[in-house]
Amino acid sequence: MRIGIPKEIKNHEYRVGVTPDGARELVASGHVVSVQTGAGSAIGYADAQYQSAGASVVADAAAAYAGDLIIKVKELQPSEFALTHPGQILYCYHHFAPDPPLLEAMLARQVSCVAYETVTAPDGSLPLLxxxxxxxxxxxxxxxxxxxxxxxxxxxxxxxxxxxxxxxxxxxxxxxxxxxxxxxxxxxxxxxxxxxxxxxxxxxxxxxxxxxxxxxxxxxxxxxxxxxxxxxxxxxxxxxxxxxxxxxxxxxxxxxxxxxxxxxxxxxxxxxxxxxxxxxxxxxxxxxxxxxxxxxxxNMPSAVARSATLALTNATLPHALALANKGLKDAVADDVGLRNGLQVHAGRVTHAALAQDSGRAFAGVLEK
Ligand SMILES: NC(=O)c1ccc[n+]([C@@H]2O[C@H](COP(=O)([O-])OP(=O)(O)OC[C@H]3O[C@@H](n4cnc5c(N)ncnc54)[C@H](O)[C@@H]3O)[C@@H](O)[C@H]2O)c1
The missing domain is CATH 3.40.50.720 (NAD(P)-binding Rossmann-like Domain)
Known part of the structure; x- marks a missing residue:
């Protein structure tokens, strides 16, 4: 799968979706990883470290967002909406409930949003939050x-x-x-x-x-x-x-x-x-x-973005590998905890609490 790691643009957001070690694991599983230049530089992850992990460094956000699976940290900012494409998986925090325009945009753009904040562990806890x-x-x-x-x-x-x-x-x-x-x-x-x-x-x-x-x-x-x-x-x-x-x-x-x-x-x-x-x-x-x-x-954790990125990648990488190795449909079919993270898919709301909160129909079954 083509995996993109964009540079975060939220105010003082210095975390990055994947560390160079995480990128190495994705590459070792046969995936093509493109990291936007400077994505990790503020916290000591230079472009060269991603390159030695086997990733390519791309010049701009458009090139990073060309991927099939985007791994990032914070919810998309309005200037990033147009960079997405139908069928793409966005794996990051989304926080849709207080942000109707973000939800509207992701539904309209037919992307699949896997939200870190609602992926669950077998005991019901929230291991990516x-x-x-x-x-x-x-x-x-x-x-x-x-x-x-x-x-x-x-x-x-x-x-x-x-x-x-x-x-x-x-x-x-x-x-x-x-x-x-x-x-x-x-x-x-x-x-x-x-x-x-x-x-x-x-x-x-x-x-x-x-x-x-x-x-x-x-x-x-x-x-x-x-x-x-x-x-x-x-x-x-x-x-x-x-x-x-x-x-x-x-x-x-x-x-x-x-x-x-x-x-x-x-x-x-x-x-x-x-x-x-x-x-x-x-x-x-x-x-x-x-x-x-x-x-x-x-985005309080960005104040300590280096520690936060390490802690985040530790938690998110196993599911990132599952999404990349199996594709969305099989990955969520095999793991109910990951399915709980899928909040938007193919223009429908696929998370019950978000559907209830946003007054939209709940699509319980993945049609595509
Ligand atoms: N601002 C940031 O940078 C940042 C970073 C991380 C998490 N968060 C947010 O912090 C919040 C808490 O996250 P968490 O991981 O601790 O969640 P959690 O699920 O671990 O804990 C939430 C707690 O709230 C309790 N609760 C629910 N309703 C309550 C009520 N009416 N009165 C008192 N307690 C009640 C639950 O019983 C639970 O113990 C979330 O909104 C999360 O997204 C913000």
Missing amino acids: TPMSRIAGRLAPQFGAWGLQMANGGSGVLLGGVPGVAPAKVVVIGGGAVGSSAARIALGMGADVTLLDRSAEKLAHLEEAFGARLKTVISSGSSLPPLVRDADLVIGAVLLPGKRAPRLITVDDVRRMRPGSVIVDVAIDQGGMGETSRPTSHTDPFYLVHGIVHCCVP
Whole structure:
């Protein structure tokens, strides 16, 4: 199969779809791999390393997108839509639920979108989302601590406090990969951490892992608002796979928080958990609403793009090989977890939650 690895163009996105070692494995399986020049150069993967792995380096995005299977990181940006062609497989994060124009474009262009964020493992977990979630979760308290600094509009509260001065109150909503990683780092920084999830089982597991220093609370319409309103830092880490994030932090909550408190809405890639959340970027991560600092960067792991690329390729390469070796139809027929990743195919929505969320018909069977 002809495989294309384009250079990412989202703001400060330095990750690359495949490392040179990953490219070597694809080439060894008999595939022709074309990497756009400079795709990995920002994180130390020079064109020459891809060439010595057996890939060719191509001059521009058009040449990279000529492939039958495109392996990349983030969802396509509008300027990339026209580079796609019918029947092509796009294997990357897609995050369609909060982005109807992207979904519309991919349906119209008759591409097959395999979304990292909904590929499942046999236990129902999300193995291609989890590595990036762990990174975003570990970064979230860092972004939060930065937002709390005066120069960013923050309240001037130190996460860990100092002897004689109480630490910051950190509230993490969602106890999955992002939330548990965020809790780990926030506890390590000395903060007073409360984590909410709607799953009692998950909370029990987290309490066992972290001990009594982590306060756990069942998330509900009555437990969540008072904790949010009293927090110095709120970290949004909820996920309903394939669906838009539920808006659990209301404008009223934001109005009642102390000025200079911070919301890091990690779930912004699925539309965000706050009624006042909107995507920001690494260039300009913060904005204020009612005196509350909001940080809603949809590609947080790119801040540590080298580690993130290694973690991502470790997770995505086995499925990339399956897609390339077997073709889409057989690869998804053989692996229900990969089938769960296929969100768009031949102009139809092929993921039940996305169909429900976007008000479109669900195509359960692959017709072509
Ligand atoms: N901004 C970024 O750069 C970035 C990077 C990675 C992941 N993410 C996003 O972070 C979000 C979380 O991802 P994850 O991998 O941790 O998901 P996950 O599935 O591991 O965890 C989500 C958790 O949310 C909980 N949950 C669902 N509804 C809830 C509710 N009403 N109240 C409280 N908890 C609830 C679930 O029980 C689950 O424990 C996703 O939107 C993901 O796409 C963003």
